[in-house]
Amino acid sequence: MAAAAQRQTGWWLLILPAFLLMTAFYVAPILQVLTISFTEPQPGLQNYERLFTSESVQRVIWTTLRICTITTALALLLGYALAYRIALAEDRVRRWWILAVLVPLWISVLVRAFAWVTLLRRQGLVNQTLMETGIIAEPLQLVWNEFGIVVGMVHYMVPYAVLPMLASMREIDPRLLAAARGLGASRFTVFSRIFLPLSAPGLIAAGVLVFIFSLGFYITPAILGGGKTLMVAEWISLQILDLIRWGLGTMMATVLVVAILTTLAIFSRVVDLRRVFGSGA
Amino acid sequence: MSAAGHALALQGLSKRYGSFTAVDDVSLRIERGQFLTLLGPSGSGKTTILMCIAGFVAPTAGAVLLDNRDITALPPEKRDFGMVFQGYALFPHMSVAENVAFPLRVRRMGAAEREAKVRAALDLVQLERFADRRPSQLSGGQQQRVALARALVFDPALLLLDEPLSALDKKLRAELQDELKALHRRVGRTFVNVTHDQEEALSLSDRVAILNHGKLVQEGAPAALYEAPRTRFVADFLGKSNFLHGTVREAHPGAFAIAAGGTRLVQAVDRDAPRPALSMPVLLSLRPEKIALLAEEDTADNTVEGRIVTWSYLGAGFAISVATEDLGLLRVTLPSWGAPIAPAEGMPVRLGWSAAASVPVAEDAD
Incomplete structure (x- = not known):
C-alpha cells in the first residue's frame, strides 16, 4: 500500500514541472484576460453589454462567422476531393500526394499571404491574364476584401481538412467498395451509399478543426483584408494595441475562447474528438 | 429449381x-x-x-x-x-x-x-x-x-x-x-x-x-x-501421397511391372491404355490409406518389408512412417479400431497393396 502510494506520488512529481509551466504561462494569463474583461475600465458587465448594443461589435462577429463558414465549406469540399483521390491512389503515388499536401504547411503563413496579394492585386497575375485574354476590361477587386481573405484562408486550411478525412478514408475497407459494385451498385451509388457515410466521421472532424482554427485567424485576414474587413482576432489586436481598450479587447477574446469550447462541446457528442487532434484509434 | x-x-x-x-x-x-x-x-x-x-x-x-x-x-x-x-x-x-x-x-x-x-x-x-x-x-x-x-x-x-x-x-x-x-x-x-x-x-x-x-x-x-491424379502436383496437393520411382521392366495389357531398386512392383492400368516402353522411368502415386500391414501368411500384389521409424495416434487412426530399403520412407495410415498391431518404433513390418491401389502420375513440368 505504502509503496504503491509512494509510486503514485513519484508519477505526479514527474508532471509537476509541466503543470507549473502551464499554470504560470498559460492558465494564469487566460484567467487574467477573463478578469480584465470584467474590471476594465470599471468593474461590471458593461463590456459584455456591447455584444448586444454595439453595431460594430456585432458586425465583426458576423463577418468572422460568415468568413469562417464559407472557408470551412470550401476547404472541406476541396479537401474531400483531394483526400478521396489520395485514399484511392496506389501506395507510391499516395506518398507524393501527401507530400504535396504537406509542403504548404512548412511555408510561413506570412509568405503565403503576400504571395496571394501579388497574385490577386489589381496588376497581379490573375487580373493581367484575364484582361489580356479579353474576359474582363477592368481589373477585378480580388484582394483587400472578403474574397481575398477567403482565398488565403482556404489555401491555408485545405491540408488541415485533408488529414483527418484521409485518416478516416484509409480506414474504409476497399473490399466494401468492390462488394457494393459486385452487388449491382453504380460507381456513384457506391460513393453516396458506402463511401460517403463511412467517411462522414472524418468529414465532421475536419469541419470542426477547420472552423475552430479559422475563428482565431489573424495574419491572413490582416494582410488579405487590407484593414477593411475586420475579423475577430484583428479587431482584438486593434482594441488592445492601438486603441488601448483592454476591457473590450479581452471581452472579445473571452467570447472567442467560449465559442471554441462550445463548438468542441457540441461536436464531442457527435464525433470522437481524439480523431480531430490526431491521436485517435 | x-x-x-x-x-x-x-x-x-x-x-x-x-x-x-x-x-x-x-x-x-x-x-x-x-x-x-x-x-x-x-x-x-x-x-x-x-x-x-x-x-x-x-x-x-x-x-x-x-x-x-x-x-x-x-x-x-x-x-x-x-x-x-x-x-x-x-x-x-x-x-x-x-x-x-x-x-x-x-x-x-x-x-x-x-x-x-x-x-x-x-x-x-x-x-x-x-x-x-x-x-x-x-x-x-x-x-x-x-x-x-x-x-x-x-x-x-x-x-x-x-x-x-x-x-x-x-x-x-x-x-x-x-x-x-x-x-x-x-x-x-x-x-x-x-x-x-x-x-x-x-x-x-x-x-x-x-x-x-x-x-x-x-x-x-x-x-x-x-x-x-494425373500429375505429381495433384496427387500431392489433394490429400497425401507416397511417390514410388522405378523403371518399366515388363508391359502387359492391363498391367505393367517396374523395378524400384531391387523390388518389383505391379501396376494395374486400363486394358486399352497404351503400353509403356520398357526401361522408361515411371512415377507411381500411392495413398497412405491404401497400404495394408500384412501378417506372416498374408499375400498381396506388391509387398515390401521395412521398419517403423515414427508413428502417431490420431484417434480414428494411426499414421506410421516405415523405412524401406528400395522405396524409401513410406507413409501408411490405418484405422486404430481393429489395427493388426500396436505400432512401436523400430518394429519390423511387412507392407502390401494391390496393383490397382497405386496410380502412375506424370512429373510436373516445373
Missing part, C-alpha cells in the same frame, strides 16, 4: 501483370446448377480467375461467357453475380437487414417486395432474429451467413465465393461446409468457389479445378481427382 442456374465458360483466359503471368490460358466450363471449386496454393491464380469472372479484373486475353454470351467487357455491377468476399465485406454502417436489402435497393425494387425478399433471404440462412443488428454484433459464422443472404437475395445468375470459410475456426468451418452444401441444393444455383483448403474442395464441390502457377492442372469430380 436448377433451371435458375446459368452456365459459365472461360475461354483461353489469361492475365498478365507486366512479366508476371497470374493466369495462363485457362479454359473451363461450369454447367448450370453446378458447384465448382477452384483449388490451388496461394499464388496459383485462382482468385484472379474469380475476379475475372466477377468483372473486377480485366483479362489480358480470352473471354468469359455466360450462357454463350460474351460478358468479358461488362462491368461488375452489370453482371448480376452474387459474391461472398473474403472477410465478407459487410457494410458496417448498415444493419443486417439493410445489408441484405442493398442489392435490391440499388435495383430500385419497391419497398413491399424488397422487405419480403429480405425476410425470405434471412430466413434461408436462419438469421431472421438478427435483422436489426449491426454486422459487428454478430459472430463470424453469422456474418458469413449474412454475406450469403446478401449475395443470394437478388436471384443472381451465379454465386461467387472467395474463400468463404477461411476466416472461421475448424469446427465452425465444418458446420458451415454442410450448410453451404445444403444451401446449394436448396437454391439450385451455379456456385463458383475459391479455396486453398483441399478438404473443403472435396466435400463441397460437384467439380474441382486444380490450379498451379496460373495453369489449370486437372479438373473433374472430387473422387476422380483423388483416385486418378
